[in-house]
Amino acid sequence: MRMLVLGAGALGGYFGARAMQRGLDVAFLVRPARAAALARDGLRLRSTHGDFDGPVTTMERACPGFDVVLLSCKAYDLDPAIEAIRPAVEAGACVLPVLNGLSHIDRLNAAFGAARVWGGLAKCAATLRPDGTIQHLNDWHWLTFGEQGGGEQDGALDGRAAAFAAALGQSPGLVAEAVPDIRRRMWEKLVHLGTVAAGTVLMRASVGEIIRAGGRGFLLALLERNAAIAAAQGFPMSPGFMESYRAMFSDAGSAYTASMLRDLEAGGRTEAEHILGFLTDAARAAGVPEDLHALALLHARAHDQRREAKRRP
Numbered sequence: 599m600r601m602l603v604l605g606a607g608a609l610g611g612y613f614g615a616r617a618m619q620r621g622l623d624v625a626f627l628v629r630p631a632r633a634a635a636l637a638r639d640g641l642r643l644r645s646t647h648g649d650f651d652g653p654v655t656t657m658e659r660a661c662p663g664f665d666v667v668l669l670s671c672k673a674y675d676l677d678p679a680i681e682a683i684r685p686a687v688e689a690g691a692c693v694l695p696v697l698n699g700l701s702h703i704d705r706l707n708a709a710f711g712a713a714r715v716w717g718g719l720a721k722c723a724a725t726l727r728p729d730g731t732i733q734h735l736n737d738w739h740w741l742t743f744g745e746q747g748g749g750e751q752d753g754a755l756d757g758r759a760a761a762f763a764a765a766l767g768q769s770p771g772l773v774a775e776a777v778p779d780i781r782r783r784m785w786e787k788l789v790h791l792g793t794v795a796a797g798t799v800l801m802r803a804s805v806g807e808i809i810r811a812g813g814r815g816f817l818l819a820l821l822e823r824n825a826a827i828a829a830a831q832g833f834p835m836s837p838g839f840m841e842s843y844r845a846m847f848s849d850a851g852s853a854y855t856a857s858m859l860r861d862l863e864a865g866g867r868t869e870a871e872h873i874l875g876f877l878t879d880a881a882r883a884a885g886v887p888e889d890l891h892a893l894a895l896l897h898a899r900a901h902d903q904r905r906e907a908k909r910r911p
């Protein structure tokens with residue numbers, strides 16, 4: 599199996615390294631600065647599930663010959679990323695996007711057709727450190743994906759996603775899973791992420807810090823509202839899902855934060871429009887109270903004003 603990974607950031611680096619450890623033929627499509635750093639230092643991953651240090655193949659232009667393109671850019675980089683992977687996808691590769699959120703799928707479908715675009719999600723917390731090392735932040739190591747089946751309903755697997763999952767396999771550092779209901783899984787991820795992102799960005803604190811400050815009800819209200827938004831779209835969360843995430847968002851000892859808070863605290867761009875903007879609009883359309891999402895979005899937009907004016911937080 600040949601895999602092209604667009605971006606050697608936190609998730610691209612993490613999953614690319616794990617795929618190499620499984621013996622896949624992996625190349626990274628990267629921009630010049632990252633290409634130079636990888637040529638100098640190799641790819642470095644630090645993880646409780648095992649480190650990776652080694653040289654990697656990079657390319658600055660995509661080419662035919664890949665089975666799968668793992669798309670791991672941020673949502674605000676999507677348009678140029680689509681053009682960058684086009685030569686590989688038009689030659690037959692499938693696209694596996696690990697971006698958070700949902701609206702990128704429509705844009706990928708418009709670019710390549712739904713048959714070439716899988717749904718995908720990562721339950722994995724990692725960050726790209728300033729020295730170029732990828733730091734895995736907890737023990738989550740799940741990559742879930744599946745064919746869309748064309749249209750709103752999830753379809754049967756046509757075998758390509760299952761074959762890719764089998765090639766990646768299941769090891770301590772990576773559990774790859776091809777599923778027949780990827781749209782529902784992506785909504786579950788958005789209910790989870792929408793809660794941790796809106797909550798930790800708005801409060802600029804971890805889940806445990808928010809709870810110790812008296813904010814358990816605030817986090818649980820976000821969770822319930824996100825679940826109501828998903829239900830209005832036809833994806834009700836199961837009782838088991840809600841029980842496990844209520845427990846997660848009730849843990850006063852938790853150091854858990856969203857990658858969006860890390861981006862914001864680093865003074866970088868965030869995916870607030872793609873995640874919080876989408877959820878604010880969806881809440882309004884569903885008749886779900888939108889004030890908490892709208893406030894978190896406003897907070898992120900105010901940060902953008904300061905960032906664009908070069909006033910660091």
Ligand SMILES: NC(=O)C1=CN([C@@H]2O[C@H](COP(=O)(O)OP(=O)(O)OC[C@H]3O[C@@H](n4cnc5c(N)ncnc54)[C@H](OP(=O)(O)O)[C@@H]3O)[C@@H](O)[C@H]2O)C=CC1
Binds near residue numbers: 606631670723
């Ligand atoms: N980090 C996490 O814990 C999780 C992240 N996600 C989601 O995964 C997605 C990726 O996040 P993450 O890995 O953290 O992001 P990073 O910022 O760490 O990595 C993104 C990488 O994409 C590269 N890139 C962007 N555009 C291009 C392009 N046209 N050509 C080549 N490379 C490009 C960037 O390279 P350059 O250096 O050149 O800018 C950057 O290194 C996001 O949607 C995020 O929400 C989902 C689950 C967990």
Ligand SMILES: CC(C)(CO)C(=O)C(=O)O
Binds near residue numbers: 720721738790855
């Ligand atoms: C919620 C989490 C950590 C799950 O992988 C995530 O997707 C993010 O922080 O962006």
